[in-house]
Every structure is written in C-alpha cells, then in structure tokens.
Amino acid sequence: MKHSDDDILTLAKQSASSYNEAFTIIVTQFGPRLFPQIQRLTKNRQWTEDCLQNVFIKVFQSLKDFRGDSSIYSWLYRIANNEALNYIKKEKIRFTSDLGETSIEVIAQDFGFNNISTEVIEWHLMAAIETLPQKQAEVFELKFFQDLKFSEISKLTGVSEGGLKANYHHAVKKIEEYLRLCDTYSSNL
Template sequence: MNDHLSDKEILDKFRHGNPDYAFHFLVLKYQEKLYNVIRKILIVHEDTDDILQESFIKIYQNLNNFREDSQLFSWMYRIAVNEALNFLRKQKRKHVFSATSYEDKLNQHIQAGSYFDGDEAQKTLQKALLKLPQKQRLVFNMKYYDNLKYEDMSKILNTSVGALKASYHHAVKKIEKHINEK
C-alpha cells in the first residue's frame, strides 16, 4: 500500500511525521525514473549511480523548501538534470588537455555496450546524440524518450516553449543527417 503513496502524502509524512520513512517511499517511487533521466545524459552507469545519489541527497536536504506550485517530479527532474549537467561540465574540463575528448570516451562506452541493451540502430542514435550541443541533446531526450510536454520542459529548463521547439527541430535534422551518413 505504501508503494502507492501520493506525492502529497509523502510530503505530509516528510514534513510532519517521520522524514526518513517518507523519504524511503519517495526513493522507491522515483529512483528508476530519475536514473533514466540521468543515464541518458551521462551514458555511463557508474557515473549515473553517483549522480543519482547526489540528486537524492539534494532532494532530501531541500524537500522542506519545496513549494508546491510545481509537480514534485518536475522539481526532482530539474535537480537531477542540473546535477548531471554539472558533472558533465566538470568531466569535459578534465578532458581539455587529454588526447581523447569526453565525447570520444562516451562513444567508446556505447560501442562496448556496457549495460546497453540497444541494437545497432540505437547505438547509432546515441552516437548522433553525443554530437549535439548539450541543450539540444537534453531537449531531444525529454521529448523523444520521456514524452514531456514543451510546457513542462519549459519549467524544468527555464527556456521558452518556442526556443525548445526550435532546439528539438534542429536536433532531429542533425540526427537524421548523421544517420544517413552512416
């Protein structure tokens, strides 16, 4: 029964009951969804695991400050995306003077197929996504895989709906070009 607690019930229990108990159910409810959001950005499972933990710690520390003017999942989604992007930025900075770029490392990881179920077409799509600018990749993942509405994406990314539509359009064009070059 506890697995089906609503967000409101979880928040009430966290604020006025037993926070650790309530948080446990929040983790059970959203761990897989947030893992997939982060994994699509970071590609590598081990990095995703680190950032998923970091995201949940941030969520725990700030849950009392959550204003219920947005959905709980959108708020957690934003935290996870920000944590993942910060991690990505640090990794790219570390690879500035390295012989191989961070994108090359991720490409090799996809090719090796570590914790990757997809077929060759999906590998090609993931490699094409790595060539996109950060924002376009993010928008494409949100729209294509997570089926988010542009309005929800706009709240998460603090970007106008028009700009998001343009980003998605450019991303699709670049991906199709990459796929047809193969």
C-alpha cells in the first residue's frame, strides 16, 4: 500500500513507535526508487548498498525535522544524490557498471548492436556516460533509466524544464556519437 507524504509525516510526529513505522514506510516505499538512482552514480552494487544505508541513517536522524516544503521523494533524492557524490569523491572511485538487461536491450536495438554481447554494450554505454558533464549525465540517467518526465526531474533537481531538455538533447547526441564510433571501430576489427 502506498502512503501519502502527509500520512507518513503525521505518523512521524505521533510517538516513538509511530516514528519508527513512518521510517519503515519510507524505506519500503522509496528504497527501490533510490537504489537505481544511486547505482547509476556509483556504478557498483556494494557501493550503492553502502550509500543507501548511509542515506537511510541520515533520514532516520532528520525525519523529525523535515518540514514538508518539498515532497518526501524530492528530499530523499537530494540526500541520496549528495551521499553518492560524496562517497565517490571520498573513495576516489573509478566506475564499474551494473546495469539492467532491459536498458542494454534497448541500446542494442537502437544502435544495431545485435551481434555484440550485453557486457560490451554496457561497458560502452557507461564509458559514454562518463564522458558527459555531470548535469547532462544526471538528466540522461533520470530520463532514460528511470523514465521520469522533465517536470519530475525539474522538481528533483531544481533545474528548469528547458534547461533539462537541452542537457538531455546534448547528452543523447554525445552518447549516440560515442556509440556509433564504437560500432564503427568494432565493425572494422
């Protein structure tokens, strides 16, 4: 059962046990949406799990102070994004990848990579995304992998829809160019 933000915040303010219940609802309801968001930044399942755990520790500690000026998901998104970026910076991590099969199948179809393994396609896509500026990579990942609308991404990031559309357009063009170069190179081998 999906709970509204108001229901969750009301629970959090009632008693210690209802606070715990509100927190459990947040973990259950929003954890599955936050996991892929963090994973697209860290590119590694273990790092994602560590970051998500840190996110929920911060949420547990500060839920009582959340005023509800934004949606709970927007608040969680910002915490998760900052936590993942800080984790990467702190650990000075070079990315590895762990994408879903569905995304790889879409890319394989779109670029005609029918005879190339999903691991190779996944590697090329992650390499292409790594070449993008941070803002372009972020909007591409939210639009392509999470299938969010620009209006939703705007609420999460605080960037205008026009700016997001421009960043997405540039990201797609750069990724297409990168993947076409990879396809051309592999065809010549």
